[in-house]
Amino acid sequence: MPIKRGVVIEEAYNKIKEMIYSNQLAPGQKIIYTDLAKKLQMSVTPLIHALNRLEASGFVSYVPNKGYFLNEITIEEASQLYEVREALELHALPKVIEKIEQSHLDQIKKASKKYRHLGQVPADRDLFLADARFHLQLVKISGNDILHRMLKEIFEKLYLKYPPQYMDTARLKEIASEHRSLLQALARRDAVAATAITKLHIAQGRERILESLRIRQQEILSLP
Numbered sequence: 561m562p563i564k565r566g567v568v569i570e571e572a573y574n575k576i577k578e579m580i581y582s583n584q585l586a587p588g589q590k591i592i593y594t595d596l597a598k599k600l601q602m603s604v605t606p607l608i609h610a611l612n613r614l615e616a617s618g619f620v621s622y623v624p625n626k627g628y629f630l631n632e633i634t635i636e637e638a639s640q641l642y643e644v645r646e647a648l649e650l651h652a653l654p655k656v657i658e659k660i661e662q663s664h665l666d667q668i669k670k671a672s673k674k675y676r677h678l679g680q681v682p683a684d685r686d687l688f689l690a691d692a693r694f695h696l697q698l699v700k701i702s703g704n705d706i707l708h709r710m711l712k713e714i715f716e717k718l719y720l721k722y723p724p725q726y727m728d729t730a731r732l733k734e735i736a737s738e739h740r741s742l743l744q745a746l747a748r749r750d751a752v753a754a755t756a757i758t759k760l761h762i763a764q765g766r767e768r769i770l771e772s773l774r775i776r777q778q779e780i781l782s783l784p
Contacts, residue, residue, distance in 0.1 A: 568602070572610035575600050580619075580630065580720050583685060587632035587723050591620070619720060633721035635773045641718050642766040648711045649695060649758055655702035657749050665747055668697050672739055688719040688727075691735055698746075718769075726772040734764070 576596070579585045593611060597604045611628050614620040621629050633641075672694060692715035699708050738761045745753035 568606040569609045569613070572600070572602055572606045573613055575602075576607075576610055576614065577619075577716075577720070581685060581689065583724075585630055587630050587721050589630050590626075591628040591630060593628065618717060631721055632723065633718070633773070635770055635777065638718065638722070638769050638773060639766070641714050642762060642769075645711065645714045645718070646759070646762045648707055648714065649699065649762065650755065652699045652702040652704060652707055652711075653754060653758060654751065655704065656698055657746060657751050657754060659701050659703065660698075660746050660749075662747075664697075664701055665743060668694065668743065671697065672736065672743075685719065685724045687735070688722070688724060691739075692719055694739055698742075722769060722773075726776060727768065735761075738764075 576585070576591075585591065591611065593604055593607050597607050600607070611620055611622075615622055615628070619631055621631050623629060672690075692712075696708065696712055696715065699711050702708075738757065742754060742757045742761065745757055
């Protein structure tokens with residue numbers, strides 16, 4: 561029975577994350593777990609366990625007498641996550657350059673074709689997730705599974721807790737171009753260029769997200 565219970569809790573945990581991925585739940589939103597249980601056709605108990613797990617991971621907060629709320633990323637947290645992301649990706653880069661093959665490049669290019677239509681519409685989380693997949697595919701080539709898992713957790717916290725509507729379309733369109741430049745450098749096994757492009761790409765992403773969060777913070781402070 562404990563095994564079955566654990567499976568149900570894991571299922572609830574993953575379903576809630578899927579709802580965040582698909583914008584059915586938004587950062588800052590209150591989670592009414594009784595309604596959620598009906599929607600997911602699950603009992604309340606595994607949902608509460610799943611929400612407690614999400615709370616431990618920093619995705620959800622429980623406010624006494626008010627309930628559960630999806631956390632929205634803060635300026636400080638976003639800055640720290642980008643700092644760790646840069647360290648992880650730059651650490652993996654030499655191994656990626658050493659091991660990358662044409663088959664890897666072809667596979668990543670095929671997956672990146674989504675950018676031809678993403679960014680042409682109002683910002684949504686799909687493009688953020690496509691960006692994360694691009695970088696995770698590259699890091700996976702390094703063969704360091706622990707680093708890959710750590711980076712995946714970083715992306716989840718960045719892109720699930722950041723409201724996609726805050727990002728301007730100009731940045732969304734730049735992402736694909738920067739990815740192409742990085743792939744070209746990797747194809748040449750040009751470590752200097754690949755490192756410079758990676759640093760610039762991450763720095764620009766960091767600044768765009770931090771700036772959008774600063775603007776949002778000012779808007780909230782200026783409310784009557």
